[in-house]
Amino acid sequence: MPFLKEQFGNPSSIYHLGRGAREAVENSRETVADFLGCRHSEIVFTGSGTEADNLAVKGVAWSCANKGKHVLTSSVEHHAVLHACRSLEKQGFEVTYLPVDGYGKVDPERLRSAIRNDTVLISITHGNNEVGTVQPIEKIGVIAREHGIFFHTDAVQSFGQIPTCVTELRCDLLSLSAHKIYGPKGVGALYVRRGCRLAPLLDGGGQEKNRRSGTENVAGIVGLGKAVDLAKRQRDIGQIDRIQKLRDYLAAGLERSIPEVRLNGHPSDRLPNNLNYSVRYLEGEGMLLELDLKDICASSGSACTSGSLEPSHVLMAMGVTHEWAHGTIRFTLGKGNTAGEINTVLEVFPPIIERLRSLRTRESASPKKAKRNSGVRVGN
Numbered sequence: 001m002p003f004l005k006e007q008f009g010n011p012s013s014i015y016h017l018g019r020g021a022r023e024a025v026e027n028s029r030e031t032v033a034d035f036l037g038c039r040h041s042e043i044v045f046t047g048s049g050t051e052a053d054n055l056a057v058k059g060v061a062w063s064c065a066n067k068g069k070h071v072l073t074s075s076v077e078h079h080a081v082l083h084a085c086r087s088l089e090k091q092g093f094e095v096t097y098l099p100v101d102g103y104g105k106v107d108p109e110r111l112r113s114a115i116r117n118d119t120v121l122i123s124i125t126h127g128n129n130e131v132g133t134v135q136p137i138e139k140i141g142v143i144a145r146e147h148g149i150f151f152h153t154d155a156v157q158s159f160g161q162i163p164t165c166v167t168e169l170r171c172d173l174l175s176l177s178a179h180k181i182y183g184p185k186g187v188g189a190l191y192v193r194r195g196c197r198l199a200p201l202l203d204g205g206g207q208e209k210n211r212r213s214g215t216e217n218v219a220g221i222v223g224l225g226k227a228v229d230l231a232k233r234q235r236d237i238g239q240i241d242r243i244q245k246l247r248d249y250l251a252a253g254l255e256r257s258i259p260e261v262r263l264n265g266h267p268s269d270r271l272p273n274n275l276n277y278s279v280r281y282l283e284g285e286g287m288l289l290e291l292d293l294k295d296i297c298a299s300s301g302s303a304c305t306s307g308s309l310e311p312s313h314v315l316m317a318m319g320v321t322h323e324w325a326h327g328t329i330r331f332t333l334g335k336g337n338t339a340g341e342i343n344t345v346l347e348v349f350p351p352i353i354e355r356l357r358s359l360r361t362r363e364s365a366s367p368k369k370a371k372r373n374s375g376v377r378v379g380n
């Protein structure tokens with residue numbers, strides 16, 4: 001609040017009113033840099049995780065275009081990376097979308113063999129936002145460095161959940177976003193290793209050392225720094241372990257009480273807060289609506305594409321059949337969740353599934369009626 005009121009000065013100004021704002025931005029930069037184990041000069045604040053991904057992918061590709069025009073990524077990236085790559089393709093770049101295994105993992109050796117003389121960037125997400133699978137980023141980082149190729153990882157989901165020290169991950173660029181760790185929406189950051197070439201997305205006043213023009217979102221940046229501080233404290237008092245135990249308890253309960261349910265994503269190399277299930281014979285939306293009536297907030301696939309009935313590109317790339325992919329539901333746990341809430345889900349969800357499945361069987365038994373009732377039935 002002070003940065004929307006008393007400390008309203010422009011951080012790039014000379015007059016004293018801007019000085020407090022400048023200091024606050026720089027403190028935030030130090031906090032984020034400490035958390036990632038890098039120098040503060042290597043942090044660029046952006047307007048979102050999406051912008052950080054775009055800046056990394058397009059910024060490196062554009063600045064290296066004289067060296068080569070090939071980019072390596074995976075088929076399970078967030079749309080912020082995937083669509084940035086599609087946009088590069090329209091500009092004459094070539095992109096290889098690496099396949100993944102049934103758990104959604106990229107094979108580092110397969111990646112190695114896809115490297116070409118003109119490859120200038122590798123971009124692979126750290127922790128998948130839909131199925132939670134954690135990629136072998138360190139191994140990919142070693143390969144990228146051996147070949148002298150810049151390596152970006154989208155760590156928007158993993159940041160604050162699992163270690164994201166940039167020297168351990170061996171990445172040159174890393175994206176993060178404040179709102180995924182309880183910070184404000186509309187602010188993110190990109191780690192850019194010293195010496196990494198990067199063309200800006202925005203031209204203007206040259207803020208953020210010419211890497212991101214535009215007057216800094218001081219309140220947002222301060223909020224990001226504060227969120228990182230709090231995330232660190234929460235982690236140190238065992239919050240992540242607590243959430244993971246709750247998650248495992250929920251998983252065991254669901255798997256015990258629901259027939260024909262499958263976990264999507266890797267069983268152990270997985271973000272500690274994520275569960276993603278396919279429930280056979282059902283539609284994700286139907287389950288979500290029923291759960292919402294009980295005040296349980298879950299999602300199908302990714303939050304960005306829910307509302308579309310297209311099956312998730314992540315599940316398709318993992319080889320999940322349409323039949324299973326349509327019945328997908330994701331539970332993401334957070335610091336506010338309690339054991340009592342998990343018990344509520346375990347009481348409420350299995351009967352919902354049983355009822356939806358019995359409706360479905362009845363409908364398919366009488367085709368005429370099925371047509372009339374083809375919408376999702378909600379309520380009693």
Ligand SMILES: *Cc1c(COP(=O)(O)O)cnc(C)c1O
Pocket residue numbers: 048049050051053078080125127128129154155156157177178179180186187188
């Ligand atoms: C949420 C998310 C983004 C986008 O971040 P925004 O700040 O919402 O733009 C990018 N990548 C992943 C993996 C995400 O989960």
